[in-house]
Amino acid sequence: MTTSMTAPAHAEDGYDLWLRYRTLPAADAAARVGGARTIEVRGASPALTASANEIRRGLAGLSGNAPVADARAPAIMLATAQNRDVAMLHLPLAPLGAEGYLVRRVSLGNRKVTLVTGNTDIGVLYGSFALLRHLQTGGSLDRIDLTSSPRVKLRVLDHWDNLDGVVERGYAGASLWDWWTLPDLRDPRYTDYARANASIGINGTVLNNVNAKAESLTAPHIAKAAALADVFRPYGIKVYLAARFSAPIELGGLKTADPLDPQVAAWWKAKTDEIYRAIPDFGGFLVKANSEGQPGPRDYHRSHADGANMLAAAVAPHGGIVMWRAFVYAETDPEDRAKQAYTEFKPLDGKFAPNVIVQVKNGAIDFQPREPFHPLFGAMPKTPLMIEFQITKEYLGFATHLAYLGPMFAETLASETMRTPGETVAKVVDGSVEGHAQTGMAGVANIGRDRDWAGSTFNQANWYAFGRMAWDPTLGAAPVAREWAAMTFAPSPRVVDPVVAIMMGSREAVVDYMTPLGLAHVMATGHHYGPGPWIADLKRPEWNPVYYHRADKAGIGFDRTKTGSNAVAQYAPALARKLADPATTPERELLWFHHVAWDRRMASGRTLWAEMVHDYDSGVGYVADMRRRWDGLKTQVDTERWAKTATYLAVQEHEARWWRDASLAYWMSVNDLPLPAGVAAPAHDLAWYKAQRFPYAPGNPQ
Template sequence: MRLLFVVMTLFAALIAAAPRTDARSLPSSPQTATIPANEDGYDLWLRYRPVDPASRPAYAAAFASIVRHGNSPTIDAAVAELQRGALGMLGRELQVSEEDALGGAVIIGTPATSRFVASLKLPLAGLGAEGFAIRSVAMHGRVSIVIAANSDIGVLYGVFRFLQQIQTRQKLNGIDITDSPKLQVRILNHWDNLDRYVERGYAGQSLWDWQKLPGYKDPRYTDYARANASIGINGVVLTNVNANAEILKPEWLVKVRALAEVFRPYGIRVYLTARFSAPIEIGGLKTADPLDPAVAAWWKAKADEIYRVIPDFGGFLVKANSEGQPGPGDYKRSHADGANMLADAVAPHGGIVMWRAFVYSAENAEDRAKQAYADFQPLDGTFRDNVIVQVKNGAIDFQPREPFHPLFGAMPRTPLMMEFQITKEYLGFATHLAYLGPMWEEVLQSDTFRPREGVTVADTLDTPVRPGAVTGMAGVANIGTDRNWSGSQFDQANWYAFGRFAWDPDSKSDAIARDWARMTWSDDPATVGAIVAMMGGSREAVVDYMTPLGLAHLMATGHHYGPGPWVANLARPEWNPAYYHRAGKDGIGFDRTKTGSDALSQYADPLAKRWGNPETTPENLLLWFHHVPWDRKMTSGRTLWEELLAHYDRGVASVAAMQARWEEQKGRVDHRRWSEVSDFLAIQHAEAKWWRDASIAYFQSVSGRPLPAGVAAPEHDLDWYKAIDSKYAPGNGK
């Protein structure tokens, strides 16, 4: 029996190594044509798998050795990455020297560290400290590749881009790339607590093992930094926005310093969340009033202390007067008063304050969608130069679809940064495949009509409000201790896409998905095409089976897992899904026109006019802005009720189509990851049907409408769905 097992194993190995032809493969990208070994996803998009034999000589000719100029830890990291890429993709370790005369070399350096680089007169002047140039040059009859920048971190970014060129099988001969980030602060917000619990996290515990720090620096911290640097992320907020003042104590700051030491060579600065009441909780003061001189002095002393421990500390992220968090409003002060006090404390050290605009309170009876604008827009121009207001992509809370936040374009004298949520709090957690690139592109390319038509959200982000003003983008991280980092293989794409959009807000989600798929899954064009197609339609599928036609916040209470449109008994109106859909016998939707909450008035006049009329409102936002009757005719010719049902059915069918497409990839990608995705898609299909059936059962109960012919009835009655209790769903807090 053992002999049979050995023979079968050898036979399987031979089959795995056998060539495979694919008529759909592109001639310019010959296939390795082997079924890969099992992978667990740890390598992310930095897999550096072997280049197929036919293509290898062309890459090897220009990547035969490494010439380094500079001796910093960042240049060390760049050389190590080049070696890792050469070993993985070309199968060999390269000689490293400082001799420019070598042909077929990758030469890295800055004009300050290399006479040769300086002599090329590359167009570096306008690329800043983080931009880079990659150019092929002829040397001794061979092609060499020069990767140059104004700083070592720019060189490292260039190295990652160069390796991506090989990963995606681009030509090196004639390569001429210059690039630099459009945004200055490109940062991950970790909602990680000091006990390692991650709020809204679906990928295990926090990476930060505080108990072992500073004595033990887990090697995974370096891999985390590598992954971030490869997509241009240059900042990390280590702690939850629902902040704990303990992190500001000396015994914790030395732990933060240890992480900063790991991240520094990769161009990543650390930031912390500042609990506004820290002067009381750990400082012994009786107040945290931002206009009290003693409070301001305490924060200045604390900032000075932090910078003595961590000289390149980035600054503070603050959530204040929202969801019960303390803030300047407790003392009848404005958000500008609070932000400016903290900004003054970090300004001498070059630090910034990121002040979140996500605010709503029990005392405010206004439409929740209006509260951030009402609180912040009147403060335009009153914030310090080193304050940047962090605004969510939509006015509610990271919903599957929202119109862009009305603050974008409405505060022309205040730097605003985008806050996206990479973790999928409202989009099915880790088990639902939902590529967020199309959602982010949709928001970033939205026309604000401020100060004129054609000014997009992306434009407001990457155009400084004045010379030297801060620009940025933040993403709520989806990273944890799961071996695959993000809880699922496909959620890695959202981390990757965030970095690409933060580097360039005008990026295209389809191109990002294609690069990610090639680096993460396969070099087979047919496989890449299938995966990109799955990703491209996945977010819309989630919208269809969760919140179609502009509906929002229909998730069950607290954990936001599964449907709960019937919930209407919670203490605060805006906690209830029924608050958002307002369904009854007469129709469904939230009236945000002048006859309702008038939230539309917060947008520029052309948008308010367009969206104020149901006939000119895009149907995918109809119920966000309007309460409409069930029998309203839609562009399809169906009634609103019929259209709603059609979207629910389309969402479930879309997941089934993804399952079928993924089934076709069996044997084209490694079995371990294929199996995990297959299992997760099965979960998603079951839960999409749960969403569909529960939502239809509820909305039928309030509308009194019959199901049209051909529409399947829910599998169970409404009471069955209401009885489902998911109180132990992950990410719900403690």
């Protein structure tokens, strides 16, 4: 796409993501790129080759001229710290670790070069993408000085991809992995996927669903995973597999999967050795156990630590790790689903092997539009904890609702645990509080075979934001949004400013029209699409939305104080005291922690009921405003992406009104209260909303 104000925008399908490298106007290209350049590579490795190829691609696209092999032309030099000439510069590279980079104008003899360096070739790769990001967002090569290293060690995408090609909770088509044609056909999309991930610092990918099939560990599927590992390796990406805990029974013919049974441990050791023979740099296993029907160590009256440590012993000789999910959703704690993970994992603090990292969701229930941070953060100081975010929008309107999740990531990461002064979730996750060597962030991916990868242009921003904020959890949602908008559309403020304005309030709008003031899990059953706060007839109590909102004539909300489930006691004492009092609980989380009277006065002076109505209307109003802002960008954005986004925004406004109207109709049936003066009534009666059915919603295994 051109940034010229006179040339028309041309159509794009979104395939290039934020790596578009569209030609700049001549004056901008000259100022930023400085004419024809030569790319000089010191050393040889697949990662250095990938770095050089990416810079050639980027400079050719941005300048409209391919770099030339001319010793007289200004050079970009790619070299690691081990290069003799680089070593003689005495640059501050040691603190950058294995993945950090430095990009700087330096003098080598009588030559001025733009040096891209790091302690390893992967550091050079990340520096190459940083250089291109700098150019795409308005920077130039003159006086360039970039340096960064990741604050989090493991930055991983979790693909909930099944072997039949269905992506659970995926809204961008079938699985990216064509298991049928692997390992023979290595689709070019796999390389482009790796490029995109490397550009934002992601260094791992879990190929299969946490609801794993044992067949993922058979020899044919190991060969398929090995083929993907070969493609990803030059881009610094390791592959991991989700392991089904009962695989020794299903594949090995054993009568048990008891983690303390020597035969079980031996089976896993042999299977792990087999994987490492095929994939020498295999990352390790991700495990979902004893949750939602998945097998696990508790089937044998063993602990999660027993199960994790058995697998950890198998991968440890190879340098592998085990990511053991703390998501436990079973009928074992009927009092309060939000308490289950803490109840089961807190007593195990310090009992996990050194190469186990416990993977904890950002909130205590399940990827809701807003949840307070998980109480395990700050509660297991002897155990490395890896935060898990959901990039795919299972509960936030699927692919069609525009919801930029950067503010949600930032909100959780900046939350103070109040266990020690200044301790935030980010500081727990990056290891700086307890000095853990194993640190990580995982994102449940929304990547499929759709040409735009993520189902919509703005869904790409959530993939981008996750990677950038996993690299550095303190980056902030707005700066990341500005980067993404400049690279995805154009670096002009006339485009970036309104796009960022749309993005930054979009997730809060979804919260307002779906789950205001701390409500949660009021979505319809199974597919989680659309409102269903009235559902009350499912077998287990915690499957029903009424379990979570507990609305009655007196009030609404889940009492998690000592008069209720006392879930507040799972937080550090200072924070627990704050959350135990409705007056000191943030209003955005009020109904998560308290059952509140409908006529309670809020900070605005409105009653709780009037405040809820106001929030529903605010959410709908924000979506209408997003549509107006997007309409104003019609001449600045290419036709295809503009039209698809405009269509989805129209869908979102319609569905936001549906959410608002259905929710208000139900609450009014419970509280018998009228709407505040001047507020529009729901478009239909409650029976109409209850009658809606969506049997083949995407992302929901049928």
